[in-house]
Amino acid sequence: MSKMRESVIMKIHYxxxxxxxxxxxxxxxxxxxxxxxxxxxxxxxxxNYQFIPYAGMLEIILILLSIHGFNGLRVILLxxxxxxxxxxxxxxxxxxxxxxxxxxGSRTILMVxxxxx
Amino acid sequence: xAQVSSIAEEQASTPLSPSKSVTLRIARxxxxxDSERKFMEFTIPYKKWTTVxxxxxxxxxxxxxxxxxxxxxxxATCGSCGMKINGKPMLACFTKITELDSDVITxxxxxxFPIIRDxxxxxxxxxxxxxxxxPYLIRDDSEITxxxxxxxxxxxxxxxxxxFANCIKxxxxxxxxxxxxxxxxxxxxxxxxxxxxxxxxxxxxxKNSRLKIIDESHxxxxxHFAGSCSQVCPKGVDPAMGIQLLRGYLLGFRS
Numbered sequence: 172m173s174k175m176r177e178s179v180i181m182k183i184h185y186x187x188x189x190x191x192x193x194x195x196x197x198x199x200x201x202x203x204x205x206x207x208x209x210x211x212x213x214x215x216x217x218x219n220y221q222f223i224p225y226a227g228m229l230e231i232i233l234i235l236l237s238i239h240g241f242n243g244l245r246v247i248l249l250x251x252x253x254x255x256x257x258x259x260x261x262x263x264x265x266x267x268x269x270x271x272x273x274x275x276g277s278r279t280i281l282m283v284x285x286x287x288x
Numbered sequence: 289x290a291q292v293s294s295i296a297e298e299q300a301s302t303p304l305s306p307s308k309s310v311t312l313r314i315a316r317x318x319x320x321x322d323s324e325r326k327f328m329e330f331t332i333p334y335k336k337w338t339t340v341x342x343x344x345x346x347x348x349x350x351x352x353x354x355x356x357x358x359x360x361x362x363x364a365t366c367g368s369c370g371m372k373i374n375g376k377p378m379l380a381c382f383t384k385i386t387e388l389d390s391d392v393i394t395x396x397x398x399x400x401f402p403i404i405r406d407x408x409x410x411x412x413x414x415x416x417x418x419x420x421x422x423p424y425l426i427r428d429d430s431e432i433t434x435x436x437x438x439x440x441x442x443x444x445x446x447x448x449x450x451x452f453a454n455c456i457k458x459x460x461x462x463x464x465x466x467x468x469x470x471x472x473x474x475x476x477x478x479x480x481x482x483x484x485x486x487x488x489x490x491x492x493x494x495k496n497s498r499l500k501i502i503d504e505s506h507x508x509x510x511x512h513f514a515g516s517c518s519q520v521c522p523k524g525v526d527p528a529m530g531i532q533l534l535r536g537y538l539l540g541f542r543s
Binding site for chain 1: 472
């Protein structure tokens with residue numbers, strides 16, 4: 172992470188934002204097939220996760236937003252305070268939080284598809 | 289508050305326009321002794337061509353010679369007299385009292401610069417950042433050894449960078465920059481605009497090394513494009529545009 176050039180990180184930042192806008196638009200359109208209360212019913216949520224193409228898209232949205240969001244947080248924290256130790260802690264902390272969030276979100280999809288829920 | 293009857297009498301001899309008075313509030317602060325900034329007020333007569341620097345020098349001459357202010361050319365060329373005038377970073381020698389349209393003029397040291405005393409600030413950070421981006425033409429040969437004796441440029445090639453060559457290093461852009469206020473390691477709009485000035489110069493061959501210098505965690509990507517740097521530049525340089533054009537090189541839109 173620390174070896175990666177900032178321009179590469181920012182290209183990923185902009186790219187994930189654009190891709191997330193497109194996929195979240197599809198996600199919202201999918202939600203419009205049911206009314207709000209119905210779409211949050213337990214059976215419908217489970218059914219969504221069991222429909223592999225849609226679950227795959229949700230997983231991609233999770234990855235895109237985690238990368239974009241935690242890089243944004245890293246940038247804000249770097250501007251807030253400076254210092255070698257602090258900056259390293261922020262960079263590695265954000266990567267760890269990002270991996271943790273993706274793992275937690277993926278766990279839900281995997282558990283549903285493995286029949287654990 | 290002091291009054292200036294002698295100056296008023298002296299200047300009243302000029303027949304062109306009657307002099308009016310303005311209240312000048314000068315921020316006084318010595319980091320070695322003072323815990324907080326104080327303001328001293330002076331009532332100074334002025335004419336339509338009187339600049340803010342003129343009235344500060346009147347104060348130094350007739351009321352308080354200890355007011356610390358840096359100035360030199362008095363014609364917006366040296367970039368020494370940058371300060372906050374009524375809250376906005378400006379050159380004192382390039383700002384007429386009449387254009388401020390106010391009876392009270394408050395002068396303070398520039399933001400984002402350590403204060404030496406009163407209106408004088410330290411420029412070390414600006415000069416270090418400026419030096420860091422290699423503000424000179426980089427190439428293996430030189431015009432001395434070249435057979436052509438000079439590196440010719442077309443008017444179009446000059447147009448690419450000429451406005452950025454007008455920078456006088458006054459620091460007003462860095463003073464206005466919101467990122468400079470929070471990020472003590474940010475390279476700043478002045479240095480970034482100068483990086484563009486040399487990257488866009490057709491004679492220069494140091495583009496890659498310069499882009500590498502600014503492409504770091506406190507470099508060009510920390511600019512939020514507030515645009516305040518371009519608004520305050522007294523020489524018409526547009527650092528915000530230069531920064532966006534530099535980003536074009538780094539994102540692959542320009543080569």
